[in-house]
Amino acid sequence: MNEAQWQNRMTMLVNSCDAYEDLWQPFFTLLKRYFAPLDMRILLNTESKDFRFEGLNIECVHSSAATYGERMTDALRRVKTEYTLLMLDDFFLREPVKMDRLHDLVRWMDADRDIVYFSSDITEALYDWEVDRYPGYRRLPVGNRYTLNMQAAVWRTDKFAEYWNHKVSPWDWEERCNVLTAAHPKDKFYCVLNEEARFLNYGYHKGQWMGICHGKWVEHDVVPFFAKEGIEIDYAKRGFVDLAHRPASLQKETARSERYDLVRRCLGAGYLLPYFLFCRRCNLYSKKNQCAVDEDYFHYLQRKADLQSQTGKKCLFGPMQR
Numbered sequence: 544m545n546e547a548q549w550q551n552r553m554t555m556l557v558n559s560c561d562a563y564e565d566l567w568q569p570f571f572t573l574l575k576r577y578f579a580p581l582d583m584r585i586l587l588n589t590e591s592k593d594f595r596f597e598g599l600n601i602e603c604v605h606s607s608a609a610t611y612g613e614r615m616t617d618a619l620r621r622v623k624t625e626y627t628l629l630m631l632d633d634f635f636l637r638e639p640v641k642m643d644r645l646h647d648l649v650r651w652m653d654a655d656r657d658i659v660y661f662s663s664d665i666t667e668a669l670y671d672w673e674v675d676r677y678p679g680y681r682r683l684p685v686g687n688r689y690t691l692n693m694q695a696a697v698w699r700t701d702k703f704a705e706y707w708n709h710k711v712s713p714w715d716w717e718e719r720c721n722v723l724t725a726a727h728p729k730d731k732f733y734c735v736l737n738e739e740a741r742f743l744n745y746g747y748h749k750g751q752w753m754g755i756c757h758g759k760w761v762e763h764d765v766v767p768f769f770a771k772e773g774i775e776i777d778y779a780k781r782g783f784v785d786l787a788h789r790p791a792s793l794q795k796e797t798a799r800s801e802r803y804d805l806v807r808r809c810l811g812a813g814y815l816l817p818y819f820l821f822c823r824r825c826n827l828y829s830k831k832n833q834c835a836v837d838e839d840y841f842h843y844l845q846r847k848a849d850l851q852s853q854t855g856k857k858c859l860f861g862p863m864q865r
Contacts, residue, residue, distance in 0.1 A: 686848020
Protein backbone atom coordinates (compact mmCIF):
# COMPACT_ATOMS: atom_id res chain seq x y z
CA MET A 544 0.00 0.00 0.00
CA ASN A 545 1.64 3.23 -1.18
CA GLU A 546 1.23 6.83 0.00
CA ALA A 547 -1.71 7.64 -2.27
CA GLN A 548 -3.54 4.43 -1.43
CA TRP A 549 -3.64 4.89 2.35
CA GLN A 550 -4.42 8.61 2.13
CA ASN A 551 -7.40 7.80 -0.11
CA ARG A 552 -8.76 5.68 2.75
CA MET A 553 -8.61 8.48 5.33
CA THR A 554 -10.43 11.80 5.79
CA MET A 555 -9.12 14.63 7.94
CA LEU A 556 -11.88 16.17 10.07
CA VAL A 557 -10.99 19.63 11.41
CA ASN A 558 -13.44 20.73 14.09
CA SER A 559 -14.00 24.47 14.38
CA CYS A 560 -16.76 27.08 14.40
CA ASP A 561 -17.48 30.39 12.67
CA ALA A 562 -16.25 32.37 15.67
CA TYR A 563 -12.79 30.82 15.26
CA GLU A 564 -12.31 31.58 11.56
CA ASP A 565 -9.24 33.73 12.39
CA LEU A 566 -7.46 30.46 13.30
CA TRP A 567 -7.98 28.86 9.90
CA GLN A 568 -5.27 30.75 7.98
CA PRO A 569 -2.44 29.90 10.42
CA PHE A 570 -3.77 26.35 10.93
CA PHE A 571 -3.86 25.45 7.24
CA THR A 572 -0.62 27.33 6.51
CA LEU A 573 1.17 25.09 8.99
CA LEU A 574 -0.78 22.01 7.91
CA LYS A 575 0.37 22.44 4.30
CA ARG A 576 3.92 23.18 5.44
CA TYR A 577 4.37 20.19 7.75
CA PHE A 578 1.88 17.57 6.51
CA ALA A 579 3.39 16.64 3.16
CA PRO A 580 2.29 15.16 0.91
CA LEU A 581 -1.31 15.84 1.90
CA ASP A 582 -3.66 14.32 -0.64
CA MET A 583 -6.53 13.26 1.62
CA ARG A 584 -9.91 15.00 1.67
CA ILE A 585 -10.25 17.60 4.45
CA LEU A 586 -13.58 18.43 6.07
CA LEU A 587 -13.75 21.73 7.97
CA ASN A 588 -16.62 21.44 10.46
CA THR A 589 -18.19 24.86 11.08
CA GLU A 590 -21.62 26.48 11.10
CA SER A 591 -21.94 28.56 7.93
CA LYS A 592 -18.69 30.12 6.71
CA ASP A 593 -16.62 28.88 3.75
CA PHE A 594 -12.86 28.66 3.42
CA ARG A 595 -10.38 27.69 0.72
CA PHE A 596 -6.62 27.21 0.81
CA GLU A 597 -4.53 26.78 -2.31
CA GLY A 598 -3.20 23.25 -2.73
CA LEU A 599 -5.50 21.63 -0.16
CA ASN A 600 -8.72 19.70 -0.81
CA ILE A 601 -10.96 21.41 1.77
CA GLU A 602 -14.73 21.05 1.99
CA CYS A 603 -16.72 22.95 4.60
CA VAL A 604 -19.37 21.02 6.51
CA HIS A 605 -22.15 23.39 7.54
CA SER A 606 -24.44 22.48 10.42
CA SER A 607 -26.86 24.58 12.45
CA ALA A 608 -27.53 21.79 14.96
CA ALA A 609 -28.07 22.90 18.54
CA THR A 610 -25.37 20.76 20.18
CA TYR A 611 -21.76 19.92 19.49
CA GLY A 612 -22.62 16.22 19.43
CA GLU A 613 -25.22 16.74 16.70
CA ARG A 614 -22.73 18.81 14.66
CA MET A 615 -20.17 16.01 15.01
CA THR A 616 -22.77 13.50 13.83
CA ASP A 617 -23.59 15.70 10.83
CA ALA A 618 -19.90 15.97 9.94
CA LEU A 619 -19.21 12.25 10.32
CA ARG A 620 -22.08 11.48 7.95
CA ARG A 621 -20.04 13.30 5.29
CA VAL A 622 -17.00 11.08 5.87
CA LYS A 623 -16.96 8.33 3.24
CA THR A 624 -13.66 6.71 4.18
CA GLU A 625 -12.94 3.91 6.62
CA TYR A 626 -10.65 6.06 8.74
CA THR A 627 -10.91 9.60 10.13
CA LEU A 628 -7.99 11.73 11.31
CA LEU A 629 -9.37 14.05 14.01
CA MET A 630 -7.89 17.54 14.32
CA LEU A 631 -8.96 20.74 16.09
CA ASP A 632 -8.51 24.27 14.75
CA ASP A 633 -5.75 25.22 17.20
CA PHE A 634 -3.59 22.13 16.56
CA PHE A 635 -0.84 24.21 14.94
CA LEU A 636 1.77 21.77 13.61
CA ARG A 637 5.32 22.38 14.81
CA GLU A 638 7.34 19.91 12.72
CA PRO A 639 6.94 17.46 9.81
CA VAL A 640 4.31 14.77 10.33
CA LYS A 641 5.62 11.20 10.58
CA MET A 642 4.00 9.88 7.42
CA ASP A 643 5.52 6.41 7.78
CA ARG A 644 3.90 6.06 11.20
CA LEU A 645 0.48 7.10 9.84
CA HIS A 646 0.92 4.43 7.18
CA ASP A 647 1.70 1.93 9.97
CA LEU A 648 -1.48 2.86 11.84
CA VAL A 649 -3.62 2.10 8.79
CA ARG A 650 -1.90 -1.27 8.31
CA TRP A 651 -2.38 -2.19 11.99
CA MET A 652 -6.04 -1.19 11.95
CA ASP A 653 -6.59 -3.17 8.75
CA ALA A 654 -5.15 -6.25 10.46
CA ASP A 655 -7.30 -5.92 13.61
CA ARG A 656 -10.88 -4.77 13.04
CA ASP A 657 -11.43 -4.32 16.80
CA ILE A 658 -9.02 -1.36 16.97
CA VAL A 659 -11.07 1.84 17.33
CA TYR A 660 -8.24 4.38 17.33
CA PHE A 661 -4.58 5.21 17.68
CA SER A 662 -4.32 8.48 19.62
CA SER A 663 -1.50 11.01 19.95
CA ASP A 664 -2.48 11.58 23.60
CA ILE A 665 -0.59 10.15 26.58
CA THR A 666 -3.72 9.03 28.40
CA GLU A 667 -3.35 8.04 32.05
CA ALA A 668 -4.57 4.56 32.96
CA LEU A 669 -4.76 2.28 35.98
CA TYR A 670 -2.14 -0.01 34.50
CA ASP A 671 -0.09 -0.53 31.36
CA TRP A 672 -1.53 -3.05 28.92
CA GLU A 673 -0.11 -4.44 25.67
CA VAL A 674 2.88 -2.10 25.90
CA ASP A 675 4.71 -1.91 22.55
CA ARG A 676 2.57 -4.56 20.91
CA TYR A 677 2.45 -1.74 18.40
CA PRO A 678 5.75 0.17 18.73
CA GLY A 679 5.33 3.32 20.82
CA TYR A 680 1.77 2.54 21.95
CA ARG A 681 -0.12 0.91 24.81
CA ARG A 682 -3.72 -0.21 25.06
CA LEU A 683 -6.20 1.53 27.35
CA PRO A 684 -8.58 -0.47 29.57
CA VAL A 685 -12.24 -0.10 28.56
CA GLY A 686 -14.05 2.41 30.73
CA ASN A 687 -10.78 4.21 31.40
CA ARG A 688 -11.11 7.94 32.07
CA TYR A 689 -10.46 10.12 28.99
CA THR A 690 -10.39 7.15 26.62
CA LEU A 691 -12.81 9.30 24.63
CA ASN A 692 -10.97 12.55 24.05
CA MET A 693 -10.50 15.26 21.44
CA GLN A 694 -6.75 14.95 20.93
CA ALA A 695 -5.48 14.11 17.45
CA ALA A 696 -6.17 10.48 16.58
CA VAL A 697 -6.80 8.11 13.70
CA TRP A 698 -10.31 6.72 14.32
CA ARG A 699 -12.25 3.94 12.67
CA THR A 700 -15.02 6.11 11.25
CA ASP A 701 -18.05 3.93 12.02
CA LYS A 702 -17.00 3.48 15.67
CA PHE A 703 -16.21 7.19 16.00
CA ALA A 704 -19.74 8.01 14.82
CA GLU A 705 -21.22 5.42 17.18
CA TYR A 706 -19.46 6.90 20.22
CA TRP A 707 -20.54 10.43 19.18
CA ASN A 708 -24.22 9.54 18.88
CA HIS A 709 -25.08 11.76 21.87
CA LYS A 710 -26.29 15.35 22.12
CA VAL A 711 -23.48 16.53 24.39
CA SER A 712 -20.73 19.10 24.61
CA PRO A 713 -17.12 18.02 23.97
CA TRP A 714 -16.46 18.41 27.72
CA ASP A 715 -19.33 16.10 28.67
CA TRP A 716 -18.14 13.65 26.02
CA GLU A 717 -14.63 13.55 27.48
CA GLU A 718 -15.65 13.66 31.14
CA ARG A 719 -18.83 11.59 31.27
CA CYS A 720 -19.19 9.41 28.17
CA ASN A 721 -16.01 7.35 28.64
CA VAL A 722 -17.95 4.76 30.61
CA LEU A 723 -19.71 3.82 27.36
CA THR A 724 -16.51 2.05 26.30
CA ALA A 725 -17.03 -0.42 29.16
CA ALA A 726 -20.13 -1.66 27.32
CA HIS A 727 -17.91 -2.65 24.37
CA PRO A 728 -15.10 -4.76 25.87
CA LYS A 729 -13.87 -5.91 22.44
CA ASP A 730 -13.14 -2.34 21.33
CA LYS A 731 -9.44 -1.51 21.47
CA PHE A 732 -8.02 1.97 22.10
CA TYR A 733 -4.30 2.73 21.89
CA CYS A 734 -2.43 5.84 23.06
CA VAL A 735 1.23 6.80 22.75
CA LEU A 736 3.74 5.87 25.46
CA ASN A 737 5.56 9.20 25.26
CA GLU A 738 5.64 12.45 23.28
CA GLU A 739 8.40 11.17 21.00
CA ALA A 740 6.07 8.44 19.70
CA ARG A 741 3.45 10.89 18.40
CA PHE A 742 2.81 10.86 14.66
CA LEU A 743 2.34 14.65 14.72
CA ASN A 744 3.35 17.46 17.07
CA TYR A 745 1.11 20.46 17.70
CA GLY A 746 2.78 21.66 20.89
CA TYR A 747 0.56 19.82 23.36
CA HIS A 748 2.20 18.84 26.64
CA LYS A 749 0.27 17.38 29.55
CA GLY A 750 -0.78 20.08 32.01
CA GLN A 751 0.30 22.95 29.74
CA TRP A 752 -1.87 25.18 27.60
CA MET A 753 -1.19 25.77 23.93
CA GLY A 754 -2.89 27.53 21.03
CA ILE A 755 -6.23 28.76 22.38
CA CYS A 756 -7.57 28.69 25.94
CA HIS A 757 -11.07 29.93 26.81
CA GLY A 758 -11.28 31.61 23.40
CA LYS A 759 -8.07 33.62 23.82
CA TRP A 760 -4.50 33.17 22.61
CA VAL A 761 -1.97 31.47 24.87
CA GLU A 762 0.71 34.14 24.62
CA HIS A 763 3.80 32.19 25.70
CA ASP A 764 3.02 29.50 23.12
CA VAL A 765 1.77 31.17 19.96
CA VAL A 766 3.65 34.49 19.88
CA PRO A 767 7.22 33.12 19.62
CA PHE A 768 6.08 30.19 17.49
CA PHE A 769 4.18 32.25 14.92
CA ALA A 770 7.07 34.73 14.78
CA LYS A 771 9.46 31.87 13.98
CA GLU A 772 7.11 30.59 11.28
CA GLY A 773 6.59 34.03 9.72
CA ILE A 774 2.85 34.08 10.50
CA GLU A 775 1.29 37.47 11.26
CA ILE A 776 -1.73 37.64 13.57
CA ASP A 777 -3.73 40.53 14.97
CA TYR A 778 -3.70 39.33 18.57
CA ALA A 779 -5.81 42.30 19.70
CA LYS A 780 -8.96 40.83 18.12
CA ARG A 781 -8.96 37.84 20.46
CA GLY A 782 -6.60 38.94 23.21
CA PHE A 783 -4.44 36.82 25.51
CA VAL A 784 -5.72 34.54 28.25
CA ASP A 785 -4.64 35.20 31.83
CA LEU A 786 -3.62 31.67 32.79
CA ALA A 787 -3.25 32.66 36.44
CA HIS A 788 -6.92 33.71 36.60
CA ARG A 789 -8.71 31.42 34.18
CA PRO A 790 -12.51 31.21 34.51
CA ALA A 791 -13.37 28.38 36.88
CA SER A 792 -15.73 25.63 35.81
CA LEU A 793 -19.27 26.23 36.92
CA GLN A 794 -19.95 23.93 39.87
CA LYS A 795 -23.65 24.53 40.41
CA GLU A 796 -26.17 22.29 42.09
CA THR A 797 -28.49 20.63 39.60
CA ALA A 798 -32.09 19.61 40.12
CA ARG A 799 -33.03 15.94 39.97
CA SER A 800 -34.69 16.38 36.55
CA GLU A 801 -31.51 17.99 35.18
CA ARG A 802 -29.39 15.13 36.49
CA TYR A 803 -31.65 12.58 34.79
CA ASP A 804 -31.50 14.60 31.57
CA LEU A 805 -27.68 14.67 31.71
CA VAL A 806 -27.56 10.87 32.10
CA ARG A 807 -29.96 10.45 29.18
CA ARG A 808 -27.98 12.79 26.92
CA CYS A 809 -24.58 11.33 27.77
CA LEU A 810 -25.36 7.62 28.10
CA GLY A 811 -28.80 7.07 26.60
CA ALA A 812 -32.25 6.26 27.93
CA GLY A 813 -31.18 2.71 28.76
CA TYR A 814 -29.21 4.05 31.71
CA LEU A 815 -32.14 5.85 33.35
CA LEU A 816 -33.44 2.84 35.28
CA PRO A 817 -29.93 1.89 36.53
CA TYR A 818 -29.48 5.53 37.54
CA PHE A 819 -32.75 5.46 39.51
CA LEU A 820 -31.58 2.29 41.30
CA PHE A 821 -28.21 3.93 41.97
CA CYS A 822 -29.95 6.92 43.60
CA ARG A 823 -31.97 4.58 45.80
CA ARG A 824 -28.81 2.72 46.73
CA CYS A 825 -27.11 5.99 47.69
CA ASN A 826 -30.00 6.87 50.00
CA LEU A 827 -29.99 3.45 51.69
CA TYR A 828 -26.20 3.46 52.03
CA SER A 829 -26.20 6.94 53.59
CA LYS A 830 -28.89 6.02 56.13
CA LYS A 831 -27.30 2.70 57.06
CA ASN A 832 -23.78 4.09 57.48
CA GLN A 833 -24.81 7.59 58.61
CA CYS A 834 -22.53 9.26 56.13
CA ALA A 835 -22.59 11.23 52.90
CA VAL A 836 -21.63 9.46 49.67
CA ASP A 837 -20.45 10.52 46.25
CA GLU A 838 -23.72 10.66 44.33
CA ASP A 839 -22.16 11.48 40.96
CA TYR A 840 -23.36 8.63 38.73
CA PHE A 841 -20.53 9.09 36.26
CA HIS A 842 -17.92 8.82 39.03
CA TYR A 843 -19.66 5.66 40.22
CA LEU A 844 -19.61 4.07 36.74
CA GLN A 845 -15.95 5.04 36.43
CA ARG A 846 -15.13 3.24 39.71
CA LYS A 847 -17.10 0.21 38.55
CA ALA A 848 -15.22 0.12 35.22
CA ASP A 849 -11.89 0.50 37.02
CA LEU A 850 -12.74 -2.40 39.34
CA GLN A 851 -13.69 -4.61 36.40
CA SER A 852 -10.43 -3.74 34.63
CA GLN A 853 -8.40 -4.54 37.75
CA THR A 854 -10.11 -7.86 38.57
CA GLY A 855 -10.98 -9.02 35.07
CA LYS A 856 -14.44 -9.92 36.35
CA LYS A 857 -17.82 -8.41 35.58
CA CYS A 858 -19.22 -6.50 38.58
CA LEU A 859 -22.94 -6.24 39.30
CA PHE A 860 -22.38 -3.29 41.65
CA GLY A 861 -19.55 -0.79 41.85
CA PRO A 862 -17.98 0.45 45.09
CA MET A 863 -19.65 3.34 46.91
CA GLN A 864 -17.45 6.26 47.94
CA ARG A 865 -17.97 8.32 51.06
